Amino acid sequence: MNKPYCEYMKLSSEEIVEIIKSSLPRPVQIIELDGEMRILGGEPVQVSVGLFSKKLVVYLFSVHWEGSANPLPVNTPIAIVDQDDYPTSQSAFRDLITDLISESIKMRVSTFITCPNCGNFSPPEWMHNQEICQACAQTQLGVEY
Numbered sequence: 792m793n794k795p796y797c798e799y800m801k802l803s804s805e806e807i808v809e810i811i812k813s814s815l816p817r818p819v820q821i822i823e824l825d826g827e828m829r830i831l832g833g834e835p836v837q838v839s840v841g842l843f844s845k846k847l848v849v850y851l852f853s854v855h856w857e858g859s860a861n862p863l864p865v866n867t868p869i870a871i872v873d874q875d876d877y878p879t880s881q882s883a884f885r886d887l888i889t890d891l892i893s894e895s896i897k898m899r900v901s902t903f904i905t906c907p908n909c910g911n912f913s914p915p916e917w918m919h920n921q922e923i924c925q926a927c928a929q930t931q932l933g934v935e936y
């Protein structure tokens with residue numbers, strides 16, 4: 792196998808994708824965007840990472856409701872790492888990614904709300920209001936979405 796950057800110990804893009812995927816909460820989804828590979832982790836999504844040709848971006852994930860039937864994912868960059876600053880060893884790269892991902896997850900999960908009715912710990916977009924989650928609102932209040 793020809794590994795042109797072997798002498799510089801650079802990580803291949805496959806290794807980078809594998810490390811990011813294995814650092815994310817399951818399930819992991821990959822979305823191919825124009826010039827970006829977006830990798831999301833968790834259900835509900837807890838964090839997303841964008842992989843560009845020369846940088847990676849860790850996003851704070853949230854959802855904005857456009858009306859009541861149209862949830863729009865919102866990805867706010869919280870960390871940008873330039874390719875030139877990528878650690879060259881797998882373990883150092885994993886450490887960096889794990890830190891950034893856990894920071895983003897912490898911010899996301901801090902917005903989650905415990906439904907006073909059923910006790911489920913849900914992201915804000917799953918709440919009907921501060922008092923009740925959508926699932927409870929549907930079954931108990933007859934709310935239709």
Ligand SMILES: [Zn+2]
Nearest residue numbers: 906909924927
């Ligand atoms: Zn509930």
